[in-house]
Amino acid sequence: MEARRSTTATPEDAELVRATLAGRPDAFGELVERYQRRATSVAYRLLGNLHDALEVCQESFLRAHRKLNALEDPSRFGPWLLRIVTNLSLNFRRSRGPRLSLEDCLLREDESREERVADAPHSEDRPGARLAGRELEERIHAGLAELPPQQRAALVLFSIEQLPQKDVARILDCSVEAVKWHVFQGRRKMKEFLAEHL
Amino acid sequence: MTREAFEELVGAWLAEPEREDLRRRVEAAVRSEPELASELAAWQRCEELLRCGCPVPPEVDWARAKARILAAVEQDAAAGDRALDAALRELPPVDKRVHWPRVHARVMAALTRDAVAASRRRRYTRVVAGAATLLAAAAALFLAVLPGETPGPAADGCVQVRLCAPPPDVGGVAYAHIGGAPPPAAPPERFFVVDPMPKTGPSPEAAGDY
Numbered sequence: 001m002e003a004r005r006s007t008t009a010t011p012e013d014a015e016l017v018r019a020t021l022a023g024r025p026d027a028f029g030e031l032v033e034r035y036q037r038r039a040t041s042v043a044y045r046l047l048g049n050l051h052d053a054l055e056v057c058q059e060s061f062l063r064a065h066r067k068l069n070a071l072e073d074p075s076r077f078g079p080w081l082l083r084i085v086t087n088l089s090l091n092f093r094r095s096r097g098p099r100l101s102l103e104d105c106l107l108r109e110d111e112s113r114e115e116r117v118a119d120a121p122h123s124e125d126r127p128g129a130r131l132a133g134r135e136l137e138e139r140i141h142a143g144l145a146e147l148p149p150q151q152r153a154a155l156v157l158f159s160i161e162q163l164p165q166k167d168v169a170r171i172l173d174c175s176v177e178a179v180k181w182h183v184f185q186g187r188r189k190m191k192e193f194l195a196e197h198l
Numbered sequence: 199m200t201r202e203a204f205e206e207l208v209g210a211w212l213a214e215p216e217r218e219d220l221r222r223r224v225e226a227a228v229r230s231e232p233e234l235a236s237e238l239a240a241w242q243r244c245e246e247l248l249r250c251g252c253p254v255p256p257e258v259d260w261a262r263a264k265a266r267i268l269a270a271v272e273q274d275a276a277a278g279d280r281a282l283d284a285a286l287r288e289l290p291p292v293d294k295r296v297h298w299p300r301v302h303a304r305v306m307a308a309l310t311r312d313a314v315a316a317s318r319r320r321r322y323t324r325v326v327a328g329a330a331t332l333l334a335a336a337a338a339l340f341l342a343v344l345p346g347e348t349p350g351p352a353a354d355g356c357v358q359v360r361l362c363a364p365p366p367d368v369g370g371v372a373y374a375h376i377g378g379a380p381p382p383a384a385p386p387e388r389f390f391v392v393d394p395m396p397k398t399g400p401s402p403e404a405a406g407d408y
Contacts, residue, residue: 066278
């Protein structure tokens with residue numbers, strides 16, 4: 001298994017946060033550049049819908065910008081942002097407001113083919129990659145949607161996004177032991193749900 | 199090992215794959231119960247599918263998404279400023295919330311009190327200064343006219359003349375005023391007569407300091 005990706009910040013995150021608070025307009029743009037893919041990815045896996053995920057991603061950055069001066073440790077911007085993303089995603093279905101139109105953020109088919117090549121997160125030689133067809137993808141999303149919110153979030157953040165358990169615990173505002181328990185229960189249910197594909 | 203116990207063990211190992219002790223325990227369980235191998239494989243495959251099976255669709259224009267986010271952030275900040283300005287403008291003007299005649303009366307009363315206090319302070323200062331002057335003068339006078347004292351140096355404006363070896367019927371002290379006011383409690387006056395000098399010159403009996 002590859003090493004866990006961490007959201008612990010490089011020193012630059014703290015500098016960018018301070019620069020944003022000091023009024024530098026490009027500093028927050030750099031933070032968006034750094035975290036928008038991960039934020040969209042987490043939201044997408046929690047919601048199963050790309051439009052919803054982009055909407056949650058945008059709203060998360062808006063809220064982060066509004067509350068940036070409340071962030072106690074600027075170096076923890078990443079986990080803090082993902083916490084906002086997770087909470088917004090889990091509450092998304094409950095609080096439906098006017099939908100944003102984000103069609104212009106989607107590439108045309110010919111453009112997306114290039115992206116697939118340039119930005120493929122999963123190479124062909126990974127085990128299980130050949131099974132990742134559309135149908136399987138939908139099945140996985142359906143299984144995740146069946147999970148209770150905390151288990152879904154724990155599984156997405158830990159197993160899929162590969163965040164350290166401590167970060168997941170902070171994001172979900174629970175103990176590391178609780179994270180282990182949620183992940184375990186979530187895996188167990190997903191294993192039963194995907195039995196025919198395993 | 200029960201199925202539930204094995205599931206927990208595999209779950210713990212998948213959560214901390216770097217832990218060699220957990221890996222050894224899983225392998226030992228599979229060696230002792232080979233049917234658990236398929237269970238382990240299913241767990242591992244599920245983990246792989248979760249990580250690889252639902253990638254974020256590549257049809258996202260990230261540059262445009264970033265531009266949209268930053269535009270939204272800027273609009274949000276501007277909207278916040280506009281909302282604050284509007285709220286500040288909504289505040290009722292101050293002059294409509296003040297009872298001006300009452301304010302005027304309060305101010306005039308305060309000015310009057312202040313003037314009275316200043317006048318009192320000036321009077322007090324004059325009284326104190328006057329009292330101090332009187333006290334100083336009284337002290338000076340007291341010192342000047344102390345009774346029964348051995349005559350000392352004359353007070354201001356007076357000259358003391360002492361007759362040395364005076365004749366028995368002539369007093370020993372006389373005061374002569376040179377300008378100034380006479381001392382208020384002058385000692386009893388004594389007179390003496392200075393006879394013209396005899397032609398023969400002063401006699402030894404009458405010699406003395408004048």
